[in-house]
Amino acid sequence: MQAERPFDLLNKSIGQHVLIRLKNGSGIRGKVSSFDAHMNMVLAEAEELGDDGGSKTKLGTILLRGGNILYVSPV
Amino acid sequence: MQAERPFDLLNKSIGQHVLIRLKNGSGIRGKVSSFDAHMNMVLAEAEELGDDGGSKTKLGTILLRGGNILYVSPV
Amino acid sequence: MQAERPFDLLNKSIGQHVLIRLKNGSGIRGKVSSFDAHMNMVLAEAEELGDDGGSKTKLGTILLRGGNILYVSPV
């Protein structure tokens, strides 16, 4: 198909902060430590976002199951 | 079956803007950077659309999980 | 099993108009350009239907994910 592949974006995000929108509508921000082919991701300094986009709850380091993700966006 | 295949539409959309309707009813517009066999897509200049079809929220570059998609339409 | 197979109906629908009922209850009409084994379909001249069965919104060409389909019917 094309030279670049979607997961390249995750690869380039290692050590960077991303915003993740979940299927349930909530948002999580954190620094990408690792990911796998299911889009499971370990995020450091993760925090759940409030409706205004600001930090609502500190989560620390989390392993997020990829199946819950709507989209991932570098910030 | 037939000479053309559905994913050919995505291939021709590389570098073009598309509108994506999600299963949850919301709409996203952006420029296709890459996609894979699960219909995971990287969109540049992505924006979430309001009910009137106009831009509601700038999202920047996103990796969208294909499983959330209802349909993709070139614009 | 039997000589004919369900996907034969899609094959015969290439270049023809079909009505598609989605799992979410809404209806889409369009001309079949291509399909694959997941029932992903490219429809040309697609339009979303209103509750009265008439055209509500012009969608143009769309790639519809097969997993959202309840049934496909030639028109």
Added chain:
Amino acid sequence: MQAERPFDLLNKSIGQHVLIRLKNGSGIRGKVSSFDAHMNMVLAEAEELGDDGGSKTKLGTILLRGGNILYVSPV
């Protein structure tokens, strides 16, 4: 296990009318033209049933995705 297998019922239903109850609660009646291993079925003379079990809407020939089915019953 046993001599007979569940899909034998579909095989014997080719050319016969069946009632199909869907996961979403609605009912469809039609004549089985073909089916496959995913329980995808082509039904001729299909009609959606009303709450009283009578015909509500004529659907003509449809390709029904098997994943939507609760049960199939010969009539």
Added chain:
Amino acid sequence: MQAERPFDLLNKSIGQHVLIRLKNGSGIRGKVSSFDAHMNMVLAEAEELGDDGGSKTKLGTILLRGGNILYVSPV
């Protein structure tokens, strides 16, 4: 693991009546004719049960998709 396996219960239920609780909360009673590895089952003399556990609707012979089942219980 163990000498016996869960599907042995279905095997022993061939020709016997079972009560099936579905994911959607409703109950079906019938005599097991056959089943397969997906827990698809053909039930003869099937009937949908009312909230009081008594027969509400006669269904005749049905092919039930296994994915809808919560549990199966010999009666």
Added chain:
Amino acid sequence: MQAERPFDLLNKSIGQHVLIRLKNGSGIRGKVSSFDAHMNMVLAEAEELGDDGGSKTKLGTILLRGGNILYVSPV
């Protein structure tokens, strides 16, 4: 990874009573007869639990589909 594996808990539960919390929120208690790799389980002396954790309905022997399970706990 580690010497012990999650399904070891099921293996040790053969012939023992367990409490099972289902995805739909309800609880079932019973004695494990067998299980398989999908976490399908046969439970003897099964009973559905009320909100107070006491027995609400006697179910007898049931084959429970593993996909409905939230967690299993020895009692």
Added chain:
Amino acid sequence: MQAERPFDLLNKSIGQHVLIRLKNGSGIRGKVSSFDAHMNMVLAEAEELGDDGGSKTKLGTILLRGGNILYVSPV
């Protein structure tokens, strides 16, 4: 991709306490005994958390199905 993989976090959590947020919104805390490739986990000293993050119900040892998990976080 990267040297570390998401499941390394689970491996390092063996014998440690974690907080698990489920898809249904509830929270469970416990000590990781084992896990597998589906993220099925055995937790010792598990307890369900109340809305205030404190312990609401003691669950003892549980086998949690991985498919219910939103995220896992070391505590």
